[in-house]
Amino acid sequence: MYQMFPLLAISLIIFAVLSLTGAAGPEWWEITFVELPMVSTDVWNVTWGDVFLLASMGLLFVELLRSTKTGSDSIMNHALSVVVFVVSLLLFIIVKGFGNSVFFLFMSMTFLDFMAGFIVTTVTARRDLSVGGGVSA
Secondary structure (H helix, E strand, O other): OOOOOOOOOHHHHHHHHHHHHHHOOHHHHOEEEEEEOOOOOEEEEEHHHHHHHHHHHHHHHHHHOHHHHHOOHHHHHHHHHHHHHHHHHHHHHHOOOOOOOOHHHHHHHHHHHHHHHHHHHHHHHHHHHHHOOOOOO
């Protein structure tokens, strides 16, 4: 059950809840999380949007590792990843509060997740078929 659930759906739900409820304030992704002074005397302003993207990239990494497995759970995960991408795309285009760079980058991660999953699964299946000798006629 857990193997087929796309982890980026967690990020999508968090972004949607924070944006639609306004619980963290309007445009929460632009609120400064921390200001870090640099040696160059610059100040690096890390926003909540940056933290969201960093956490989502961590989930994307785990998804890419999971995409190397074959089986029915993996295929269902890829199908659900397509759903996450389509929902993200629709939110980005249609719903107020989702048309920003932070969500666009997240949506791009959902696209990479399902594309990489299908490609890795296809390559792995081909390799398994060629190692096994394929189907004889």
